[in-house]
Amino acid sequence: MAITYEDLRQFTGTMVWFRHALNRAMLYTEGVQYLAEHAGAYWLLDEIAIAQRYEPNVKDQPFQVWKLKVTSSTATLxxxxxGKILVSKHIDYTDFPLPEIELWVEGDVILLPSEH
Structure with a gap:
């Protein structure tokens, strides 16, 4: 199923929270759930949630901006x-359908910017 930026802009705030399976301390919003489901991007949530535990430059930051930029079938997260890059990771292969996406982490919650 295709996903568009317009689809994601419909999410403003959230009434339902989802708990991440690998990092139970992390929650994510309805918009992020929609993104993961419709873009096949649960792996992206895994990358962000795992970094909260194991990346020293990330785990103590109360607010983070995560950016995925896709070039052909590879990406950079x-x-x-x-504005200071805390961590950068090359993704060898992705079929993520959008050229880029930005997610925020505030406290222990992954959210779309429109849900802030």
Whole structure:
């Protein structure tokens, strides 16, 4: 199923929270669930949630901006705080359907910017 930026902009706030399976301390919103389901991107949530535990530059940051930029079938995933890159990871293969996506982590919640 195709997903568009317009689809994601419909999510503003959330009434339902989802708990991440690998990092039970992390929650994510309805919009993020929609993204993961319709873009086949649960792996993206895994990358973000696991980094909260194991990336020293990330785990103590209360607010993070995660950006996935796709080029052909590869991608770069970065985490930033106030414009400073905290971590960057090359993704060897992805079929993520959008050229880029930005997710935020605030506290222990992954959310779309429109849900803030």
């Amino acid at each position: 970065t985490c930033e705080d106030q």
